[in-house]
Amino acid sequence: MIRLLDQDRGGKWLIGSLLLAIVLVPILNSLPESSSLHIPTYSISLLGKYLTLALLAVAVDLVWGYLGILTLGHAAFFALGGYAMGMYLMRQIGDRGVYGNPDLPDFMVFLNWQELPWFWHGFDQFWLAVIMVMLVPGILAFVFGFLAFRSRVSGVYLSIITQAMTFALMLAFYRNEMGFGGNNGLTDFKDILGFSLQSDQTKIGLFIASAIALILGYLLCRAITTSRAGRAVVAVRDGESRARFMGYRVENIKLWVFTFSAVLAGVAGALYVPQVGIINPNEFSPINSIEVVVWVAVGGRATLYGAVLGAILINYAKSYFTVELPDIWLFALGGLFVLVTLLLPRGVTGLLKRKEVE
Amino acid sequence: MEIDFENEAKNYPERGQVFDFLTPEQNPALNVDKSVLLYIESLSVSFDGFKAINDLNLYIRDGELRCIIGPNGAGKTTMMDIITGKTKPDSGLAYFGQTINLLEMDEPAIAQAGIGRKFQKPTVFENLSVWENLELAMAQSRDFLSLLRAKMSVEQMMEMSEILALIGLEEQIDKPAGALSHGQKQWLEIGALLMQKPRLLLVDEPVAGMTHQEMDKTAELLRSLAGRHSVVVVEHDMEFVRNLSEGGKTVSVLHQGSVLAEGTMAQIQDDERVKQVYLGE
Numbered sequence: 001m002i003r004l005l006d007q008d009r010g011g012k013w014l015i016g017s018l019l020l021a022i023v024l025v026p027i028l029n030s031l032p033e034s035s036s037l038h039i040p041t042y043s044i045s046l047l048g049k050y051l052t053l054a055l056l057a058v059a060v061d062l063v064w065g066y067l068g069i070l071t072l073g074h075a076a077f078f079a080l081g082g083y084a085m086g087m088y089l090m091r092q093i094g095d096r097g098v099y100g101n102p103d104l105p106d107f108m109v110f111l112n113w114q115e116l117p118w119f120w121h122g123f124d125q126f127w128l129a130v131i132m133v134m135l136v137p138g139i140l141a142f143v144f145g146f147l148a149f150r151s152r153v154s155g156v157y158l159s160i161i162t163q164a165m166t167f168a169l170m171l172a173f174y175r176n177e178m179g180f181g182g183n184n185g186l187t188d189f190k191d192i193l194g195f196s197l198q199s200d201q202t203k204i205g206l207f208i209a210s211a212i213a214l215i216l217g218y219l220l221c222r223a224i225t226t227s228r229a230g231r232a233v234v235a236v237r238d239g240e241s242r243a244r245f246m247g248y249r250v251e252n253i254k255l256w257v258f259t260f261s262a263v264l265a266g267v268a269g270a271l272y273v274p275q276v277g278i279i280n281p282n283e284f285s286p287i288n289s290i291e292v293v294v295w296v297a298v299g300g301r302a303t304l305y306g307a308v309l310g311a312i313l314i315n316y317a318k319s320y321f322t323v324e325l326p327d328i329w330l331f332a333l334g335g336l337f338v339l340v341t342l343l344l345p346r347g348v349t350g351l352l353k354r355k356e357v358e
Numbered sequence: 359m360e361i362d363f364e365n366e367a368k369n370y371p372e373r374g375q376v377f378d379f380l381t382p383e384q385n386p387a388l389n390v391d392k393s394v395l396l397y398i399e400s401l402s403v404s405f406d407g408f409k410a411i412n413d414l415n416l417y418i419r420d421g422e423l424r425c426i427i428g429p430n431g432a433g434k435t436t437m438m439d440i441i442t443g444k445t446k447p448d449s450g451l452a453y454f455g456q457t458i459n460l461l462e463m464d465e466p467a468i469a470q471a472g473i474g475r476k477f478q479k480p481t482v483f484e485n486l487s488v489w490e491n492l493e494l495a496m497a498q499s500r501d502f503l504s505l506l507r508a509k510m511s512v513e514q515m516m517e518m519s520e521i522l523a524l525i526g527l528e529e530q531i532d533k534p535a536g537a538l539s540h541g542q543k544q545w546l547e548i549g550a551l552l553m554q555k556p557r558l559l560l561v562d563e564p565v566a567g568m569t570h571q572e573m574d575k576t577a578e579l580l581r582s583l584a585g586r587h588s589v590v591v592v593e594h595d596m597e598f599v600r601n602l603s604e605g606g607k608t609v610s611v612l613h614q615g616s617v618l619a620e621g622t623m624a625q626i627q628d629d630e631r632v633k634q635v636y637l638g639e
Contacts, residue, residue, distance in 0.1 A: 229505035231490050235483045242481045245442055247469030248500050248556065256502045 004222045010349060011222060018211045021047075041200045046319060048207035048275045050312045055214045055268035057295045058304055059261040061197045062221050064293065064303030066230065067257050068237030069154075072263050073162030076169050077091060077137035079264025079283035083173075084136055086186035086279040088129035089197075093190050096244050106188065107181045119178045123336035124303035131254060133270040134263045141262030142255065149251040149258075163286050170284035185280025191276050202273070210271045217264050221304055224257070228243070233257055266332070294333075298340045300347025311347055385472045389456040389556065395420045395558055395588045396441070401450030402615075403436060410436040411447065412615035418558070423584035425599045426592045427626075428612030437612070438560050442475050443468045452545065456557070472502065478563045480543035484536030488527050488546055491535050492518050495550035518551070524579070525549035539580070541572045548579065555614030559583065561591045565598050566573045576600045599623065 005011045025047070028039040059076045099109040104116060104312055122128045131282035144165060164343050178181035193203040235243045236250050244250055273279045282288075292311075299310020314333070321329040344351055375567055384506060388564060390454040396418035403411045411433045418424055428434055439445035443465040458471055469475075482491050499505070510518075522528045527547040530538065535546055544564060561580065565573045573595075581604060583589050593599050603609050603623045611618045611632050619629045626632055 227506050228508040235494055238483050244465035245475045247466045249466045
């Protein structure tokens with residue numbers, strides 16, 4: 001594990017800070033509220049949310065930065081993972097819903113459904129939800145990738161198809177008949193694994209789980225990119241036809257990486273949902289996927305830790321500006337992206353690297 | 359400078375053993391009983407009505423060094439595209455040995471069967487180092503999961519070092535390939551080609567943009583490869599072809615998608631039709 005970070009200063013910093021946060025955050029939270037070092041619980045949930053978004057950004061960086069596929073639909077995998085977790089959380093509500101129906105989630109009672117649709121069965125089991133969190137985005141990415149890569153769709157066309165995919169899913173999930181709560185989505189969660197989602201301990205636990213997921217996801221991506229397979233991935237990015245003439249099955253390499261990345265995005269989504277308390281079809285909206293690409297671009301492509309940095313930086317700015325200057329937030333984001341593209345083509349981490357060289 | 363390569367080779371009888379890591383890996387399906395490695399028969403392909411390849415027949419013997427010359431648009435690159443699976447012909451046959459039908463295979467399958475290709479423009483992976491470029495080219499399982507676990511063995515390490523010495527890039531192993539000079543990139547690509555241990559090497563304009571010194575080195579290398587590998591060289595530079603085909607090696611002249619003449623360089627130069635379309639001498 002240590003060897004994975006051998007040549008990776010940014011990674012060492014990242015993992016070090018995450019481990020530190022895992023230890024420090026619960027301690028600082030337990031300090032009396034009057035203390036200046038006290039971290040309120042809502043900040044912890046916010047931080048945990050950032051970490052899940054950072055994991056999504058890492059997944060996108062693997063596909064865009066290393067494999068060279070500009071994916072504009074990765075939020076779809078994130079949202080699918082989120083929905084799988086949301087379904088589990090819905091089933092945990094039991095008869096504590098507004099309608100008090102022990103068998104059906106509220107929105108189904110509202111729609112006058114008599115029984116649970118077949119695909120909701122088993123979601124009261126945590127293990128099944130966990131499997132689905134990874135399996136559903138994985139299978140979608142596999143089928144999508146199999147068709148797209150085999151017919152050698154690439155570049156802008158592939159990006160547009162990924163947008164179409166997430167857009168189509170959004171429209172589908174808006175429909176009540178789909179059985180995922182329509183435009184309200186899934187919400188009003190009560191507890192996870194028997195722990196109340198409202199309690200501070202659970203929130204801290206989710207934060208720690210997110211930090212661990214980010215560490216593991218980062219190390220897995222790092223394991224791929226530092227292996228010979230990772231160099232083959234870069235080779236595919238830089239010279240697809242040459243890789244073919246060398247005997248590499250470009251489609252298979254793309255498919256493996258794309259699918260793995262989608263699974264990672266699904267896990268991120270599953271950790272995101274209990275911390276924000278809702279999942280609805282808006283998470284599929286194309287703009288979300290584009291935003292992730294912006295995070296990665298701001299942080300710096302093909303570094304992995306740059307993606308984490310970009311995601312946390314921009315989301316923090318977003319939280320800050322939407323409170324302080326709600327009217328100009330979008331302009332600030334747009335301006336930031338323009339500035340980074342013009343001045344920092346390699347993102348913030350590119351700036352740090354240049355400093356290091358000098 | 360004229361070097362008598364035949365005599366040079368006799369002076370170093372052990373030379374074959376020194377480079378035995380270059381011995382191509384025998385593909386079990388490959389059958390060269392008739393000592394012909396590549397069959398191309400009545401091959402035709404047209405793009406938008408233009409006949410890029412027109413009833414082309416070409417046989418490459420096992421272990422042969424063959425030069426192919428021809429004016430622009432003669433179909434040299436298209437021929438390579440067909441052999442390596444990039445382009446599918448309208449009609450005709452292309453067999454690797456007696457049994458392997460190239461027209462039924464895609465690029466990676468053909469490469470794995472033992473046909474390596476060097477492009478006209480040096481195409482190396484610019485963001486990867488020299489070492490990593492060779493590592494990827496190395497004859498090995500191309501499966502993603504085995505690549506994920508792959509570790510460099512001692513034999514592979516030695517193989518890499520020997521190739522590095524051969525192409526003269528030992529000092530640059532950690533340099534990104536994009537930072538190499540033009541000639542060095544060409545050499546790196548040739549080195550990468552050798553790492554694949556192909557039975558047949560297709561080399562498209564290997565000396566484009568090289569200095570005279572580098573050209574001589576390249577010619578020497580290509581000649582030393584023939585025998586163990588079959589080498590097909592497509593080239594514009596007549597001086598280089600003359601140098602390469604010394605000792606009665608066969609030269610084929612391509613014109614308008616088919617073979618116009620075939621023979622030694624001397625025979626080719628005397629051929630009236632060749633003079634007309636190409637040499638203009």
